Amino acid sequence: MAHVLGIDIGGTGVKAAPVDTATGLLIAERQKLATPHPATPDAIVDVVGELVRSFAWTGSAGITFPGVVVDGVIKTAANVDHAWIGTDAAKLFAAATRLDVTVLNDADAAGVAEMHFGAGKGELGTVLLLTLGTGIGSALFTEGVLVPNTEFGHIEIRGKDAEKRASEHAREMDDLSWGKWAGRVDEYLEHMEALLSPSLIIIGGGISKKSDKFLPLLTGLRAQVVPATLLNDAGIVGAALAAVRS
Numbered sequence: 001m002a003h004v005l006g007i008d009i010g011g012t013g014v015k016a017a018p019v020d021t022a023t024g025l026l027i028a029e030r031q032k033l034a035t036p037h038p039a040t041p042d043a044i045v046d047v048v049g050e051l052v053r054s055f056a057w058t059g060s061a062g063i064t065f066p067g068v069v070v071d072g073v074i075k076t077a078a079n080v081d082h083a084w085i086g087t088d089a090a091k092l093f094a095a096a097t098r099l100d101v102t103v104l105n106d107a108d109a110a111g112v113a114e115m116h117f118g119a120g121k122g123e124l125g126t127v128l129l130l131t132l133g134t135g136i137g138s139a140l141f142t143e144g145v146l147v148p149n150t151e152f153g154h155i156e157i158r159g160k161d162a163e164k165r166a167s168e169h170a171r172e173m174d175d176l177s178w179g180k181w182a183g184r185v186d187e188y189l190e191h192m193e194a195l196l197s198p199s200l201i202i203i204g205g206g207i208s209k210k211s212d213k214f215l216p217l218l219t220g221l222r223a224q225v226v227p228a229t230l231l232n233d234a235g236i237v238g239a240a241l242a243a244v245r246s
């Protein structure tokens with residue numbers, strides 16, 4: 001398979017690395033630049049352009065976006081500037097970088113990587129990946145096939161958007177102990193389990209590095225709950241894989 005540049009646009013940083021899509025391994029050291037604020041299309045395009053130049057990349061790139069992406073067009077932008085809504089991101093990035101570009105939702109990309117090379121490898125049942133970061137992202141698979149653009153971070157719990165209670169950002173903002181926050185995550189996962197009955201739940205995003213702090217505190221779930229194994233690189237790797245498949 002090919003070597004593809006994977007770029008992961010997040011709420012705090014934009015990360016990139018070239019990926020060997022046959023092995024899922026990064027073939028050069030990952031670069032990270034801060035996400036500009038406000039995270040407008042022009043500002044993000046500048047950062048993406050800088051990353052592409054830093055690798056002197058030509059060819060293909062897969063790029064993630066933290067919102068709903070349909071045929072390269074951004075439909076929602078919960079945690080980035082709303083000017084993105086309606087933007088043809090694939091066209092915009094392709095024009096700015098002169099690369100062959102595929103754009104997809106960030107959690108979907110992380111899910112694709114985990115199903116290929118990580119915690120979901122070989123799992124044929126219903127698998128739900130949730131990234132607990134700035135927001136909550138979701139990726140749903142059955143028989144290894146993705147249902148794109150699920151937005152399970154926005155189900156309502158106790159009258160609030162779930163990501164406002166159970167994301168890593170919410171833990172920091174509300175200054176919650178691991179125990180208190182794990183209680184919120186537990187309640188959220190129980191809702192998801194009642195709706196979808198997954199056999200496996202994979203917890204991704206930056207928080208997957210600290211899974212020993214809260215996974216043992218979860219109770220009462222039927223599904224197996226495991227941390228993502230690609231940790232913070234899942235978005236980059238999944239973006240690159242998506243570019244090869246598209």
Ligand code: BGC
Nearest residue numbers: 066067068078107135136137
């Ligand atoms: C967005 C999702 C995204 C998630 C993680 C949510 O607020 O609506 O599309 O996957 O944050 O970035």
